[in-house]
Amino acid sequence: MTKLDEIIDLLENPNSRLAEALLKTKTLLHQLKQKHLAEWVKHELTGYPEKGEAPDYRLVRCETFGVVDEVRERHLKFPMPTMHLDAEKQKLLTTIPVRNSIYVIEENCRDRRDSTGDKPAKGMTRPLPIELIAWFQPQIRGQIVQIWGEPNMGEYETILIAVRSRLQDFLLDLRDSIGDVDGDTQLEQKAQQVNIPEMFNKALFQGSNIYLHMGTGNFQVTGSDVTMLVSNLAAKGVPTEDLKELETAINEDSKAGKPTVEKGRIAGWLKNIGGKIAAGAGSIAEKVTVDEIKEIIESFLS
Numbered sequence: 001m002t003k004l005d006e007i008i009d010l011l012e013n014p015n016s017r018l019a020e021a022l023l024k025t026k027t028l029l030h031q032l033k034q035k036h037l038a039e040w041v042k043h044e045l046t047g048y049p050e051k052g053e054a055p056d057y058r059l060v061r062c063e064t065f066g067v068v069d070e071v072r073e074r075h076l077k078f079p080m081p082t083m084h085l086d087a088e089k090q091k092l093l094t095t096i097p098v099r100n101s102i103y104v105i106e107e108n109c110r111d112r113r114d115s116t117g118d119k120p121a122k123g124m125t126r127p128l129p130i131e132l133i134a135w136f137q138p139q140i141r142g143q144i145v146q147i148w149g150e151p152n153m154g155e156y157e158t159i160l161i162a163v164r165s166r167l168q169d170f171l172l173d174l175r176d177s178i179g180d181v182d183g184d185t186q187l188e189q190k191a192q193q194v195n196i197p198e199m200f201n202k203a204l205f206q207g208s209n210i211y212l213h214m215g216t217g218n219f220q221v222t223g224s225d226v227t228m229l230v231s232n233l234a235a236k237g238v239p240t241e242d243l244k245e246l247e248t249a250i251n252e253d254s255k256a257g258k259p260t261v262e263k264g265r266i267a268g269w270l271k272n273i274g275g276k277i278a279a280g281a282g283s284i285a286e287k288v289t290v291d292e293i294k295e296i297i298e299s300f301l302s
Contacts, residue, residue, distance in 0.1 A: 002187045003028050004175055011168045014241045018164055019045065019103040025167060031184065032191045037200050044163055047101040054097035057162035060155035062096045062126060066133075070142035080136045080147060089135065096126060096151060098159060105159055112153045125150055157234035161243060170203035229300045236288035236296075238273070245269060246297075259301050261294050270294055 001009075007028060010021040026041045048054045064080040082090050098105065126149035133144045177199065178190045230243050238246075249265035259266055274290040 002181060002184050003031065004171060004178075004187060008168065008171050008175065011164055011171070014239060017103075018106060018160055019101075021164075021167065022102060025171070032188060032196060034196050034200075037197060040204055044102045047104075048097070048099040050099065054099055055162075058098045058159055059095055060098055060159075061152040062094055062149040063152075064093050064128070064136075064147060064149050066136065066140075066147040067145040068140055068142040069145055075142070078140070080144075081139050084139060085135060093128075093149065096149065098151070098156065102160070102163060105156055109153075109156050109160060112156070154234050157240070158230045161230060161234075161240055164240070165244060165247075166204045170200055173199050173203060229296070233293065233296060236293065238288075238293070242269075242273060242276075250301075261298055261301070266297065270297075 003024065007021050007024045010016045010024065011018075022041050022045050026038050026045070029035055029038045029041070048058070064082065065077050066075075066080050068075040068078040082093055085093070100108075128147045128149060130146070133147055136147065137144055174191075174194065174196065177194045178187065181187045181190055230247070233243055233246070234240075246266070246269050249269045250259055253259040253264040253266050256264065261267060261270060270290060270293065273293060277288070277290055
């Protein structure tokens with residue numbers, strides 16, 4: 001087995017550590033004389049710097065809360081209104097880039113799965129400066145003492161899905177282009193005949209949008225739309241591997257016309273999920289019914 005096959009096997013295992021696959025990918029890129037492509041891998045492993053931009057798949061929604069003192073009561077987690085703020089301030093408060101290393105994100109997602117509800121894992125709240133209290137005080141009857149942001153933890157799962165999926169796309173394309181090889185030495189030789197940088201950039205940086213072709217017209221679903229769907233289902237306990245299969249089902253069904261939950265691969269996917277829920281498989285059975293999942297997907301498709 002080559003190192004390329006080894007990494008692909010890791011990515012196909014939903015229980016494997018994504019950080020381990022990234023480390024092995026970094027080694028593979030050096031082995032194939034493509035170490036200049038490892039910058040993305042480096043940022044995913046160590047985190048993205050504050051001064052630079054984070055990828056779009058690392059943007060998550062955030063809610064603002066505060067401690068509010070009234071005459072007879074103290075509210076320890078009072079939701080702060082934002083609709084009165086201008087668009088720039090709303091964006092600052094409701095959307096945050098996640099710059100943590102993939103290892104930290106994995107650990108926090110594991111902590112969330114082991115806890116109850118959608119409470120952010122320890123250390124994942126977002127402190128806000130006291131100067132911003134003035135943005136909210138005119139809208140609040142009591143006295144605001146402290147404010148902070150809490151990210152949508154379900155969307156943290158989508159970061160892992162995005163990284164795993166993009167890396168897998170690149171490595172599968174690379175293996176298809178190189179063909180069968182006998183060991184790493186032959187892999188290195190055949191890789192010289194392939195445009196690896198073009199393949200790498202296409203899989204990792206040009207795949208943020210998914211295009212669904214419906215009939216004679218084109219219906220475009222942006223990456224943020226898909227992220228929202230995946231986020232909603234991940235929050236309901238749908239496993240990562242099933243979410244990836246759903247994306248594939250939507251893409252495939254769109255080629256034959258407008259996708260629907262009543263037929264095609266999406267309908268087959270729903271049947272499979274229904275079986276898992278009925279069998280009481282994992283956390284999904286505790287959080288959602290197949291009818292709820294069907295409703296979420298219908299809303300997305302419409």
